[in-house]
Amino acid sequence: MSITANDPSKKSWIKVPENSDFPIQNIPFGVFLTRDDIITIGTRIGDYAIDLGALHQLGYFEGIPLTDDIFLQNSLNDFISDGKKTWRLVRNRISEIFEVDNPKLRDNEEHRSIVLFTLDEIEMQLPVQIGDYTDFYSSKEHATNIGSMFRDPDNALLPNWLHIPVGYHGRSSTIVPSGTRIRRPKGQTLPKGADKPEFGPSKMVDFELEMAFITTDANKMGESISVAEAEEYIFGLVLFNDWSARDIQKWEYVPLGPFLAKNFASSISPWIVTLDALEPFRTESPKQEPAPLPYLKQEGKRSFDIHLEAAIAPKDGTLTTVARSNFKYMYWTMAQQLAHHTINGCQVNSGDMMGSGTISGPTPDSYGSMLELAWQGTKPIALSNGETRTSIQDFDTVIMRGYCEKAGLRIGFGEVSTQLLPALP
């Protein structure tokens, strides 16, 4: 089935501002609270949110096999369970409905007043109920930076890194959407030179610039998914800030990995951009040497050219972009990650989320965390208001953005913006 929604020549009767992340070719999916306090599933074109629950009730999805309440839910899990064919039918239909020459909704003022919301009328929610959340560690530059700092610059990558898309399980209960303010975590740390840990608020709160993909039901327990078929089970992507407390992490993480250093909060952008919408931006992933084991071998373009930025806004609101990276730097692709995750028979469900790991690029201004940008505190980052940062301070807001751009077409993710509040007393 062709993805007619991706036709770059299409225009919408909804005015789309220049440089918008949400032209009619995007059609992401999210969940929002309407002005009437109703939760619904929706999409976005330009600066309008569109209530898909209402559109469905008004009959605009006639002919597509959907249950009556598929969009009248507080998560996308059931819709995602319907599978790629359905996602495509729905995206194509939405594209038709909002195409500039289609009068059906355009000229029906009553329907428009039911279906369309300005952004200030809605409140974005978490788009999925995340059953399990896994975070990978798939940027070679990031793993090399961390290895250089904490182990040995000449031997920065651990022996398994080039063979395995290394990953670990994170906590679902503290994944929050953009706009949810979070608290500085308290915990144990071992001060330099001390032989006993101390307790208090973390002194080194950091962001990690990541993306995450959302899966559909992919397999039964005991079964695996091949690299070749993996993308069939990926619904779409969000921006992901994997908040980290470096001082807590350093003390706790041996031998079982990060725990309280990460699970106090993780923030995602609220609109899931489908893999279909990203299709025009496919690109090669970095050459893998040594060649991975056969179950991880891939062919063709399996990455996406997505520009990523992280910015810090202190209390005064001035904004400084501190990192510019790209999703395509990831050494291990999403298809390899999902194939690896299931090679042991691990079951993947609708609404599961898998993070990329911090995406650092080759240059110091493309590193995806303050730990790397300020190189363990040795190179403070200058903000535009004259302050400097080696980590995130109370009341700072961290804003991440991401977008693809090519031949006049821009498909973006909006932002994930999160303010850090002081620890509770």
Added chain:
Amino acid sequence: MSITANDPSKKSWIKVPENSDFPIQNIPFGVFLTRDDIITIGTRIGDYAIDLGALHQLGYFEGIPLTDDIFLQNSLNDFISDGKKTWRLVRNRISEIFEVDNPKLRDNEEHRSIVLFTLDEIEMQLPVQIGDYTDFYSSKEHATNIGSMFRDPDNALLPNWLHIPVGYHGRSSTIVPSGTRIRRPKGQTLPKGADKPEFGPSKMVDFELEMAFITTDANKMGESISVAEAEEYIFGLVLFNDWSARDIQKWEYVPLGPFLAKNFASSISPWIVTLDALEPFRTESPKQEPAPLPYLKQEGKRSFDIHLEAAIAPKDGTLTTVARSNFKYMYWTMAQQLAHHTINGCQVNSGDMMGSGTISGPTPDSYGSMLELAWQGTKPIALSNGETRTSIQDFDTVIMRGYCEKAGLRIGFGEVSTQLLPALP
């Protein structure tokens, strides 16, 4: 409110076999499929399962604030959300209903025929929908054994171990109830002396003898739970077999912890025994030296005297008990684990599960895994049929049991029994 259900002198009009894990003083909670293919929440006395959904519809819980459908659900999550006061009221009421001298249900044949099931008429399900699952590493003997094998016998514990209840996140999607057969996982391993990994079915599948507790909604994100109040948020305990593939684990676990080596399957016993039912078996936990930081300090008896056993039954069905341990050996208590887990503001929800980590005792026959029992394969374990084991073989069934016993009162967990099938081709 007193726990009248715990009165040791009580007897039930349901015949309870000698040495049953389920006298009228237990009253655990579980979820089962009835002979009519209906999912319901139930309890167990002797060898009878009791349909609490039906009991409630028949009015037996009158006066207790419960929603009409609280027991007609496929998980205990909502009931657990109701909180400890409600759990206690319901357990006390069940105890009353089944007390030998109470004729109300005893003499109502029609009601009895609706409410009571023999065990062969039902199929036990997963008792909770597990949102997040955490596994701790809280047995000092186990951590010491692992450290001795893989690092340095004179320096077996890592520096953080005596200060932190070390834990990590596991995967919820592959937690299955007793009776669900599992597959040997495939994955990458690094053969001894090799410089490149190879791929295939794990050659070292192991069990881990653990228990796990189930929580209720404990806190909001950003807030913490103190050690003193932690037990208020623990609903009860199950037996837990944390299946592990040692060869996969060894290659993958640095630096982010176990992943595919664990997430192929984890098995639990289906009846949650409440903390209330375990009250008579409270005992001291091991003395903690050095004293933990103030937020982890505890007073009183915070552990429970629970005998634990692991047995192996090969294809021929002969059973050999290979390990005898006890929950009370755990260095860090559940209260400390939960307080630590939330000290950074991590939110804990109803139905979350937290594993103890392998519970090894002080003697070689009390070790909780084949890795320790057979000491890395150097001391094969003899089975009663003449075979030996250093790890679990295809078609072996691993059975774990647990019970408390004191002054003629026995409160048990039943079993978690899991057969290992060969890897899929």
